[in-house]
Structure formats: C-alpha cells, structure tokens
Amino acid sequence: QLAPKDSPIHFICETDxxxxxxxxDLGASEDLDWLGFRxxxxxxxxxxxxxxxxxxxxxxxxxSSDEWKSIVLGRSLTMKLAIExxxxxxxxxxxxxxxxxxxxLSKLSQRTAYRLIRRNRATAxxxxxxxxxxxxxxxxxxxxxxxxxxxxxxRSIRRSDIRRPVSDFLWKxxxxxxxxxxxxxxxxxxxxxxxxxxxxxxxxxxxxxxxxRAPGQRExxxxxxxxxxRKQAVWTKPKLEDILSLGLRHxxxxxxxxxxxxxxxxxxxxxxxxxLIWCLRCERxxxxxxxxxxxxxPKTIAARxxxxxxxxxxxxxxxxxxxxxxxxxxxxxxxxxxxxxxxDEQALPDDWTVINRVLVGIxxxxxxxxxx
Numbered sequence: 001q002l003a004p005k006d007s008p009i010h011f012i013c014e015t016d017x018x019x020x021x022x023x024x025d026l027g028a029s030e031d032l033d034w035l036g037f038r039x040x041x042x043x044x045x046x047x048x049x050x051x052x053x054x055x056x057x058x059x060x061x062x063x064s065s066d067e068w069k070s071i072v073l074g075r076s077l078t079m080k081l082a083i084e085x086x087x088x089x090x091x092x093x094x095x096x097x098x099x100x101x102x103x104x105l106s107k108l109s110q111r112t113a114y115r116l117i118r119r120n121r122a123t124a125x126x127x128x129x130x131x132x133x134x135x136x137x138x139x140x141x142x143x144x145x146x147x148x149x150x151x152x153x154x155r156s157i158r159r160s161d162i163r164r165p166v167s168d169f170l171w172k173x174x175x176x177x178x179x180x181x182x183x184x185x186x187x188x189x190x191x192x193x194x195x196x197x198x199x200x201x202x203x204x205x206x207x208x209x210x211x212x213r214a215p216g217q218r219e220x221x222x223x224x225x226x227x228x229x230r231k232q233a234v235w236t237k238p239k240l241e242d243i244l245s246l247g248l249r250h251x252x253x254x255x256x257x258x259x260x261x262x263x264x265x266x267x268x269x270x271x272x273x274x275x276l277i278w279c280l281r282c283e284r285x286x287x288x289x290x291x292x293x294x295x296x297x298p299k300t301i302a303a304r305x306x307x308x309x310x311x312x313x314x315x316x317x318x319x320x321x322x323x324x325x326x327x328x329x330x331x332x333x334x335x336x337x338x339x340x341x342x343x344d345e346q347a348l349p350d351d352w353t354v355i356n357r358v359l360v361g362i363x364x365x366x367x368x369x370x371x372x
Contacts, residue, residue, distance in 0.1 A: 001049055001092060008056040012067050019059040022047065031104040033116060038151065048094040128176035132244070136174070139241035140248050148248055156247025161267045163312075166275045173205055174244055180205065197285070197292055206240040208281050209274055216280040219301045224273045227309070230340045230361060231262050238270060246270045261336035268312060268337070276308050309360045313338055317353040 003009055011018065021029065021043060030047075034040035050057055062068050103116060133150055141148055157170040172178055181204035184193035196203040198214040209217060225235040233251055242249070251262045280296055288294040296304075316337065320329045334353055342348065343361045352358050 001090070004055075005053045006055045009053075009058075011057070011059045012062050012071070013059060014062065014071060016061050019061070022050070022059060030100050031107040032112060033101070033103040035103075035112065035116060035119070042092075044099075045092045045094050048098045049092060051098040052095055126175065129174060132174055132176055136241045136244045139239075140245040144248075144250055146248075146250075152248060153245065156245070159247050159267060161264050162247070162271050163315075166271045169275050169278060170244060170246075170271065173240075176205075178205065180208065209243060209277055210237065210239055212281070214281075214284065215295045215298065215301060216284070217277045219298055220273050220277050220280075220305050223302065223305050224269060227341055227360065228266075228269065231265055232340070233259075233262055233266075238274075243270055243274045261333070261339070264333070264337045265341070268316075269309075272308055272312055273305070276304060280304070306360065313342075313358065313360060314356070317358065320353050 013019070026047065029037065029043075034044060037043060062071060103112070133153055137148055137150065137153055140146065153174075157167055157174070162170070181194055181202045184190045185202075194202060196207060196212060196214070199207070199212055201207060203212075210221070211217075221237050225237065228235045238246075246267050249263065249266055251259045251266065253259055280301065284295060316329065316334045320331045320334045322328060331351060331353055335351070338360075339345075341361050342352070343359045345361065348358065349355070
C-alpha cells in the first residue's frame with residue numbers, strides 16, 4: 001500500500017494460493033461476491049488496492065532455497081518485532097471507485113442466492129451458545145496450542161465421519177437446546193426435574209455425559225477406553241468440551257507425525273458413545289419416569305455399546321462398496337480406521353470389508369466385570 005503505484009512489485013509466496021485467487025479465479029470469485037471465502041474482506045480490499053496500481057504486480061511460489069530462506073527470515077523478523085513492539089493493525093485504504101459489490105445476476109442460482117442471503121443476514125447471538133462455544137474453543141486451543149475460530153468449531157461437527165443424528169445432537173449441545181438441568185429450574189412446579197435423581201446435583205449436559213453415577217456413562221466410557229487403547233493412543237475420559245470439540249482434535253505419533261486414521265476413529269467413537277449415553281439417560285428418566293429406581297443393567301449397557309460400535313463398523317464397510325461410485329469411502333480409509341480394534345484380526349483377510357462377520361475387538365460379556 002505504501003509502495004509507489006507506478007513501481008513494479010513481485011510477490012514470492014509459500015503457495016500458489018494468492019496467484020490463483022487474485023489472477024486465475026478472480027472473475028469467478030467476484031461474480032459470486034466471494035462466497036465461500038472466510039477472508040473475503042481482506043481479499044476484496046487487496047484487489048481494490050491492486051487495481052489502483054498502474055505498474056506490474058506479479059505473484060509466484062518460491063522455487064529456490066534462497067527464496068525460502070528469505071521467507072523464513074522475514075517471518076522470524078516479523079514475530080520478533082511483534083513481540084518487542086506489539087502487533088500493529090494496518091488500515092487498508094480502499095478506493096470506492098474500484099469496489100465491486102454484490103453478485104452477478106447471470107451467475108446467480110437459487111442455491112447461491114440463498115447462501116448469500118444467509119451469509120449477509122445478521123444473526124442474533126444467544127448467550128448460552130456464546131458461552132459454550134467460547135469455553136469449548138478455549139479448551140481445545142489450550143490443549144493443542146492452536147488458534148481455532150468459531151467457524152472451525154461449527155464445521156467440525158458436520159464432518160462426514162459423524163452420522164447426521166449424532167451431528168444434530170452435538171449442534172443442540174453447543175446451543176444448549178436440550179431441556180435438562182437449568183432449563184427446568186425456571187419453570188414453576190417443575191423445578192425438581194433440574195436435579196439428577198441419583199446424584200442430587202444439577203442435571204446438566206456435563207453431568208449427564210461424564211459425571212452421573214447412574215448406570216450408563218461410566219460403563220460406556222470404560223469400554224470405550226479399552227477399545228481406544230488398542231489404537232495405541234493415550235486415553236483420558238473426555239469432558240463435555242472434549243466431546244464438543246472432537247472434530248478438531250489432532251493425534252500425533254511419537255515423532256510428531258499426524259495420525260489421520262486415529263483422528264477419524266476418535267471422531268466416530270466419541271460422538272457415537274456420547275450419543276448412546278444421552279439415549280440411555282432419556283430412556284431412564286423419560287421412558288421410565290414412573291419408576292425412579294429403574295436402571296439399565298451393566299450387561300444391557302455393554303450389549304448396547306457393542307451393538308452400536310459394530311453397527312458403525314458395518315456402516316463404514318458398506319459405504320466402501322463400489323456401487324456408490326465417487327461417493328464411496330476409500331477402502332484404505334476404512335481398513336486403517338478400524339485397524340487394531342477388530343476381533344480375531346489376524347484371521348481376517350486383508351480386505352475384510354467384503355465379509356459380514358467382522359466385529360469390534362472387545363467382547364464385554366467375556367471382559368472383566370463392569371461396575372454396577
């Protein structure tokens with residue numbers, strides 16, 4: 001912005017992203033009002049400033065060791081100056097004459113128009129939603145030393161690994177939409193529903209999923225921990241924040257290499273078990289509300305857990321069938337996700353997705369006695 005407008009500028013970048021966005025795909029992006037770009041405002045301002053120039057401006061990826069060293073040196077210098085003097089916000093000076101706003105009518109479809117309306121419409125902030133999402137983001141960012149934003153959290157619960165009913169469950173948890181705990185404390189004559197009949201404390205989602213002493217969550221998480229250790233990963237009983245941020249959790253090996261298939265197993269396992277615990281709780285408190293002493297037996301909980309995991313395993317195997325074409329899961333993804341967790345795995349063929357007798361490797365009926 002401070003460079004003379006008649007002086008050539010050549011940008012050397014780490015990737016081809018800027019080149020593609022500002023040169024190759026600029027017309028298509030502006031036709032749809034930068035739909036799908038998280039950083040559309042700075043990109044639009046950058047295009048505005050570049051259009052004010054009359055000299056050549058080029059973008060290319062670094063292709064020599066000296067250029068890469070310059071990039072690393074520049075980043076180090078920037079971080080040093082930011083630590084010493086603090087970050088400085090630069091206000092870009094855009095010229096309204098070079099602004100292109102809105103979408104091109106000839107390129108607009110009903111789907112695109114609806115998405116643009118949703119994007120531009122102001123959404124009221126719910127206090128409970130803001131509190132839960134901020135707490136969840138703070139937890140996962142502190143745990144992994146990351147910098148996830150609100151949009152990352154909402155997209156993470158819509159990943160293809162998570163079934164739609166389970167995804168809806170996580171979405172409602174983030175919005176605090178379920179009628180439990182504090183919800184009933186504000187309704188006259190129903191205040192007793194806000195308290196857990198077993199523990200005598202507020203029946204919040206955190207309490208239901210990871211703290212309640214009633215049969216259900218403790219047994220389910222214990223079985224889950226036994227299965228997770230077969231993936232050679234550290235197990236810690238998840239809290240509510242761990243469950244809500246399951247799509248953002250990363251797992252690495254001892255030499256700091258990412259383990260994408262372990263991450264996929266984590267998303268599947270934690271989401272399904274949390275949803276099972278919620279279903280068990282509803283059956284106990286709503287389905288058998290007339291009998292406060294009714295509880296699921298340990299064998300029933302173990303059988304439900306095993307059936308749930310096997311159903312999810314068979315769903316993955318079925319989705320790898322070639323009849324789904326390009327939508328089919330890659331067999332490599334399915335095989336590596338469940339590797340190490342199957343029963344009698346050494347006796348199975350290399351491609352076990354074509355047979356129906358595959359089961360998860362924990363048999364609760366033969367395992368140590370679960371606490372009642």
